[in-house]
Every structure is written in C-alpha cells, then in structure tokens.
Amino acid sequence: MDPRTPCLVGAAQRTVREQPGPEPLELWEQVAREATREAGLAPDRLESIQLVYTDSWQYDAPVDRLAARLGAAPGHRAYSKVSGTAPQLLIGEAAARIAAGELDSALVAGAEALATKRYYRRRQEHAPWSHPADPKPAYGWERPPHPSELAHELFLPVHTYAIMETARRAARGWSIEEEMADRGRMMAPMTEVAAANPYAWRRTARTPEELVTGNRFVGWPYTRNTVAVIEVDQAAAVLLVSTELADRLGVPRDRRVYLRGWAYAEDTWEVAARPELGSSPAIGEAARNAFERAGLSLGDMGALDVYSCFAIALRQACDAIGLDPYDPRGLTVTGGLPYAGGPSSDYVLHSTATMAGLLPQQGGHGLVTAVGMHLTKHAYAVWSTEPGGRPGDGTPVFTAKPVEIVPAYEGEAVVAGYTVAHGRDGAAQRGILVLDLPDRTRAYAHVTSQDLIVDAESRELVGQAVRVTTDGKVNVAVW
Structure with missing residues (x-):
C-alpha cells in the first residue's frame, strides 16, 4: 500500500446534557484529546488543526486557542465558514494534503454549546466564555441571503426547506395528509436509532403519529419533532494520518477507515432560483461522482447516513440516488439531525465518527452525505475498511444555473x-x-x-x- 494513503484512525464524540456546560473551546479540547489518544498520537504532534465554524461563540483566534491548549504548533490551520458540508470539505482537504505528502496528521473538530447559550439567555446573562473576538467579525456566511429574501424574511432553513417540501408534494400529487403521514413513517425508524445511540440528544423512540401530530408547527407543514434540533451541546473530532504514520503508531489495520471517494456539487443559492423547487440535479451528480471515484455503488454500501435536517433533504437525496426511503439498511447511523442532534454546521463530524466506529465492526463500506445552506451544497463521501478508489476534491462537479429573481413585482x-x-x-x-x-x-x-x-x-x-x-x-x- 502507498505509505501516503490517508486513513481515519481516531474519532471522538461528546454530548453534554447538563447545563450550563463547557464552552466550545473546552469541548474542542476534550474531543481532540480523545481522538488523538485513540490513535496513540500526542496532541502536540498534530501537523494540521481544522475547525468547523461554531455558532455558539465568536473567538478571536479559534484554531490558535485550541492549538495552545493542546501544546501544538501545526503548520496548517483552518477555520470553516457556516455550512453543513464544512466538515466533509475539511476532511477532504486534510486527506488530499496527506496524500500529497504535505502532512502526516490532521485533526478536524467541531463543537456547539447552544443549549448552554440558551440557558444563559433565559437568565438574561451573558455566557462567561473566554477569548471573545473584539470587534466581532461578520457572521460566517459564504454568501449572504438575496436582498429579496431578506425583505421577505426568508432566511431560516425551517422556511426555505418547507417551501421545497410543498413543491415536491404537489409534483407527487400527494395530499397534505399523505405527505405528513409519509414523513412520520420515514422518520420514525430514525428515532429508534437515536434511542440506541448514547450520544444522541433525543433518545426516545417515537411513532409516526407522534412525530407529525400533537406538536406545534414551526414552518408549516413541518412540525417541531421532524426538524433538526439545533440547540444542543455536542462536539466531535476525527483524526486522519498517513498509512506510514499509522504503521509507526501501531494502529491495527482493522481499526483504519479509508475515504474511498467523495464529491461536492451545488444547486442554486436562492430557493426561488432553483429551476425545479422539489428536486436536485446536484445531488445526483455528487453521488454519481463519489461512487465512481470509490469504484463502488449504492448497493455496495452496508451502512448509510443521509443528511436529515428536514424531510425534503432526505427525500431529494432518495429521489436522486435511487434509494428507497424504507431501505432495510436505514437512512442513518446516528438517528439524524432531528433526534441525534443537529449542532449547526457540525453534524457530519458526528455521522463520520459514528460510521468510523461502525465499519471496522461489520467491515465493508458506508455512505455519509452532507447538505449546506438552503439545500444548496451537497457532499457525498464513501468510507471503507478497504483502501482504494480516488478520493477526489472539493471542486464542484456540478453547479446549477439559476432562474432570475425579480425583487419587486406587481x-x-x-x-x-x-x-x-x-x-x-x-x-x-x-x-x-x-x-x-x-x-x-x-x-x-x-x-x-x-x-x-x-x-x-x-x-x-x-x-x-x-x-x-x-x-x-x-x-x-x-x-
């Protein structure tokens, strides 16, 4: 095997249920130390530290603060923008740098303490956290909302995704009641996975009826129990190293997981700009390229984690890749964002960490998907206990052409x-x-x-x- 082949050799997750909990910096340190300890790598030997943007707190120099806590002096440092695809883009970059011989080790971590932030907000107190940015930088959008979206107060995903859901519902010829009932049936098995996941935020199995009735609407037709739960205290980290370093560290080969192939694609940034509101050509292209690079197919996957912030994200993915929403393999290994937890941009670190723990036990291959912004960005990653494939990079394999948006119309x-x-x-x-x-x-x-x-x-x-x-x-x- 090529000694430069990157492999994932350490993963850690943490869920804090008692508030007030630790600040994000402390959570980053905890999962970083656990992931490196699992691989037998001293934290001060990390050559790259990459962090997913945290919504909980704006630090003055987030990566530098974590590096100092770990006693590390990495030559490569990165802090992402806001996006559910950010973890996969950072992981992909780390793998590419390792394969190119630029690095031997890279840590990717993320943390949110939004439940604790809510705890302080309800008491009308400021979070007593360290190293605040002064002045505060602009929010970490890659691209701000369209002026007409701001004017119409359309910037929350619970509204944008719901609009796409109604468009798909109408295209399918479903009634309102049929869509809601199907949503409950599709998502109820996810609650059972979450109930068995010690890191899940909501660990209660629910019936389909409980998910779609008896709880308030947030962005109609979505009920509170079928959307991502954002206000959580959760953190995760993954450690990638070269095969050469894994050998020196003595990491057993049956504990290594490989990124066989991944790809990134983009739909339009504005909801109204999508040619078809209820479907996504970008998902199909991301999946096709990821499987092609991995030399595998959907049928080869032993485990799946499809990004599940809202039902439409699951449904568009299933439509695009030919996946039955009731596939016996299940749609998630964690329980998904509405039940395992949806810590802002971090979720894919949790799904990847869970997949990395699962695959060595059962062998074979697993698919982890990511969604960013308003169903705009899509990343598909194939992980395996067997090296091979062509991992690819973050260059979009597809970019949708937008429909023109007219700001003022009569x-x-x-x-x-x-x-x-x-x-x-x-x-x-x-x-x-x-x-x-x-x-x-x-x-x-x-x-x-x-x-x-x-x-x-x-x-x-x-x-x-x-x-x-x-x-x-x-x-x-x-x-």
Whole structure:
C-alpha cells in the first residue's frame, strides 16, 4: 500500500446534557484529546488543526486557542465558514494534503454549546466564555441571503426547506395528509436509532403519529419533532494520518477507515432560483461522482447516513440516488439531525465518527452525505475498511444555473412553493410564497391575510393563481 494513503484512525464524540456546560473551546479540547489518544498520537504532534465554524461563540483566534491548549504548533490551520458540508470539505482537504505528502496528521473538530447559550439567555446573562473576538467579525456566511429574501424574511432553513417540501408534494400529487403521514413513517425508524445511540440528544423512540401530530408547527407543514434540533451541546473530532504514520503508531489495520471517494456539487443559492423547487440535479451528480471515484455503488454500501435536517433533504437525496426511503439498511447511523442532534454546521463530524466506529465492526463500506445552506451544497463521501478508489476534491462537479429573481413585482403569478411561518407559541404569522411569473422568472411574496393563511394550510396552494402588489420592497399576494 502507498505509505501516503490517508486513513481515519481516531474519532471522538461528546454530548453534554447538563447545563450550563463547557464552552466550545473546552469541548474542542476534550474531543481532540480523545481522538488523538485513540490513535496513540500526542496532541502536540498534530501537523494540521481544522475547525468547523461554531455558532455558539465568536473567538478571536479559534484554531490558535485550541492549538495552545493542546501544546501544538501545526503548520496548517483552518477555520470553516457556516455550512453543513464544512466538515466533509475539511476532511477532504486534510486527506488530499496527506496524500500529497504535505502532512502526516490532521485533526478536524467541531463543537456547539447552544443549549448552554440558551440557558444563559433565559437568565438574561451573558455566557462567561473566554477569548471573545473584539470587534466581532461578520457572521460566517459564504454568501449572504438575496436582498429579496431578506425583505421577505426568508432566511431560516425551517422556511426555505418547507417551501421545497410543498413543491415536491404537489409534483407527487400527494395530499397534505399523505405527505405528513409519509414523513412520520420515514422518520420514525430514525428515532429508534437515536434511542440506541448514547450520544444522541433525543433518545426516545417515537411513532409516526407522534412525530407529525400533537406538536406545534414551526414552518408549516413541518412540525417541531421532524426538524433538526439545533440547540444542543455536542462536539466531535476525527483524526486522519498517513498509512506510514499509522504503521509507526501501531494502529491495527482493522481499526483504519479509508475515504474511498467523495464529491461536492451545488444547486442554486436562492430557493426561488432553483429551476425545479422539489428536486436536485446536484445531488445526483455528487453521488454519481463519489461512487465512481470509490469504484463502488449504492448497493455496495452496508451502512448509510443521509443528511436529515428536514424531510425534503432526505427525500431529494432518495429521489436522486435511487434509494428507497424504507431501505432495510436505514437512512442513518446516528438517528439524524432531528433526534441525534443537529449542532449547526457540525453534524457530519458526528455521522463520520459514528460510521468510523461502525465499519471496522461489520467491515465493508458506508455512505455519509452532507447538505449546506438552503439545500444548496451537497457532499457525498464513501468510507471503507478497504483502501482504494480516488478520493477526489472539493471542486464542484456540478453547479446549477439559476432562474432570475425579480425583487419587486406587481401583477398575476402562480404559486410554485410556499410555507406558513409560525411563532414559538405555535401561532401562524405569515405566508411566504415563491411565485412563477409569466416571463419564467420568479419572485417572493408574503400572505398577510389571516383568512388566506388559514386557507393555505387547509389545501394545496401550489398552482394557485394569485394577484401581487408591491411597495417596491415587499410583495404581497392575494387570491
């Protein structure tokens, strides 16, 4: 075997259930030490430390602070932007640098303490955490929302993903009740996986009915029990090294896991810009390239973890790669983001760490997928106990062509997808529409009439003709 072949030899996860818990820096240190200890590598020998962006706290120099705690002086350091694909991009970069002979070891870690942040917020206290950035840098968007999305208050994933869900529902010809029932059936087995996962945030098995009824809507038609749970205290880390270093460390070959192939692709950044709201050509291209590079197929996978922040992410993935949502292998090895926990941009570190622990026990291959932003970014990674393949890099294998968005519009239009925003008290606040315009462009609009909001939640609105007025910034639709 090529001595430069990268392999994953250490992984760690931590879930803190009692609040207030540790700050992210302390969590980073804990999982970093555990992952390196598992491989027998002293932390001060790390040649690369890469961190996933934390939403919990803005540090002045996050990677430097962790390196100092570990007594390390890595020549390569990286801190990601906000994205659910960030862990895989960092892992892929680490593997590429190891294969090229630039590094022998690389740690990728992430942590969130958003449950503890909520603890302090409810007490109207500031988190007493270390090394705050001063001044605070801009939020870690790779790209800020479109001005029309900001004007229409459409920047929360619970709303953008729900819009795509309604578009797919209509395309399938499902009723509102059929979509909700199917969502419950698809996601209930995930709760059983989470119940058996000691690191899961929600460890209670639920019936399909419990998931979609009896709990409040957050972004209609999504209920609280079927969306990612973000306010968690969780951390994870993975350690990659060259085969040569793994040999020197004495890591048994049956404890090494290899990145056989991975690929990255992009749909449009704005929801309204997607040619088909309910489907994703980028997912299919990412998966096809990842499997081709790995020299394997979906049928070869013994375990799967499909990114599950919202049901539409699962469904678009299953549609694109030909995966039955009720495949006996299951859709997750952790329980997924709604049940195992969805710590902002970090989840894929947890799914990768779990997969890395599972594959040596059962042998074979596993698929880990990632989604970033508003179903914009897609990363597909094939892990294996057998080396081989061509890992690939983070260059997009596909980039979607956007539909033009018209910020201010007045006239006739047709609903392409929609949601109803709900407050924390469960009350419906406003409708948010993506509209097909006569010239094949798109626009956003609000629905402010309470009678129309009730109507929107009672029947299929996709395909409904509407009249739109505008104040030059916010469009309002009626029918």
